[in-house]
Amino acid sequence: MPPLKKTIPLLNLKKEYRALKAELDKAIYNSLATANYILGPEVEELEKKLAEYLGVQRTVGVASGTDALVIALRALAIRAGKEYFHSEDEVITTPFTFTATGGAILRSGAKPVFVDIEEDSFNLDVEKVEKAITRHTVGIIPVHLYGLCCEMEGFGKLARQHLLFLLEDVAQAFGATYRGKKAGSFGEVAALSFFPSKNLGCFGDGGLIASGNEELAELCRMLRTHGGKDKYDVEYLGYNSRLDTIQAAVLLVKLQEIERLNSLRRKIAATYNEGLKDLSWLKTPVEIENGRHIYHQYTVRIEGGRRDWVQDRLQEKGIASAVYYPVPLHRMKLFADRAEVRGDLVHTEQACREVLSLPVEPLMDAEEVAYVIEALRGLKI
Numbered sequence: 001m002p003p004l005k006k007t008i009p010l011l012n013l014k015k016e017y018r019a020l021k022a023e024l025d026k027a028i029y030n031s032l033a034t035a036n037y038i039l040g041p042e043v044e045e046l047e048k049k050l051a052e053y054l055g056v057q058r059t060v061g062v063a064s065g066t067d068a069l070v071i072a073l074r075a076l077a078i079r080a081g082k083e084y085f086h087s088e089d090e091v092i093t094t095p096f097t098f099t100a101t102g103g104a105i106l107r108s109g110a111k112p113v114f115v116d117i118e119e120d121s122f123n124l125d126v127e128k129v130e131k132a133i134t135r136h137t138v139g140i141i142p143v144h145l146y147g148l149c150c151e152m153e154g155f156g157k158l159a160r161q162h163l164l165f166l167l168e169d170v171a172q173a174f175g176a177t178y179r180g181k182k183a184g185s186f187g188e189v190a191a192l193s194f195f196p197s198k199n200l201g202c203f204g205d206g207g208l209i210a211s212g213n214e215e216l217a218e219l220c221r222m223l224r225t226h227g228g229k230d231k232y233d234v235e236y237l238g239y240n241s242r243l244d245t246i247q248a249a250v251l252l253v254k255l256q257e258i259e260r261l262n263s264l265r266r267k268i269a270a271t272y273n274e275g276l277k278d279l280s281w282l283k284t285p286v287e288i289e290n291g292r293h294i295y296h297q298y299t300v301r302i303e304g305g306r307r308d309w310v311q312d313r314l315q316e317k318g319i320a321s322a323v324y325y326p327v328p329l330h331r332m333k334l335f336a337d338r339a340e341v342r343g344d345l346v347h348t349e350q351a352c353r354e355v356l357s358l359p360v361e362p363l364m365d366a367e368e369v370a371y372v373i374e375a376l377r378g379l380k381i
């Protein structure tokens, strides 16, 4: 008899909520009752705890990961003596990322310059970035894609040599490490997201800026409340972008669980790796030396033009999967006239054709993981 069909979502946020319901409800009701809805004590407590966790001087809670990127870039522009960057100021990043990374560069006034990724890690390639630096380059945004840290030693060196800023996009890598240091503690400044589906997610939108630089952190703090220390007398064109107190309360509860959940993700990834390693048409994800991948996504490559076919077969068996990302940023209309491509983007184009992210819900049970592995192993290829 064939095994019973299961339904396996990419992520099961209801299950995660139920597992912590008592504590989460208590924290939420408590923050409702105290009625400090904007920048209440929970926000400050979370900012302190996250600065400690990440190993940075200062953190600033904002309304989303996208805003964290935009505000960090604006602070960098202001520090460079301009309210916004100019359109000839170039910021190098990867085209194989979520739209927001490139959009934030445009919103800060600068020009995105897209450089190819490494074939194995899906992350921005240090050597290719070095070749793309010109006298107009002002900074680099490495994105720790799928939960794997970029080669931050190389990017740190480039930033120091060429006097560039380094802004880390940590939206997918909360808790990932590289040489014992947390993602978000390498650049001058980092942007984190608490969108519900991220490793550390809240119950709506939320984000955070982390920085080891007091001046930048202070500028970000001003920009999140309209652009001044005193919102009735402002210096810069700012935003209304704060992390809600109620979301901070949720995050304080979930922060206590993040190490355990990230470890569970790693365990699921290890089981997948073992179960899928001998399939000739599928490549399991790589890790880097001295790095701790936290598998925001468990993303395989399906070779030979079979990716969409494989995704359909999984769907028939009740298994959800996703393509992050089908369209690279340089192919989007938004960036067509506003960004530049430097060097070829062969690995990016190939990744867009081949990647498939499998369910990596930390609370998945062993049977569910085995079911996904069996479904892939059973394909007639």
Ligand SMILES: *Cc1c(COP(=O)(O)O)cnc(C)c1O
Binding pocket: 064, 065, 066, 067, 097, 098, 100, 101, 143, 169, 171, 172, 192, 193, 194, 195, 205, 206, 207
């Ligand atoms: C999710 C994400 C963002 C944006 O975060 P939001 O909180 O959704 O605004 C930025 N960059 C990357 C790489 C992301 O995955």
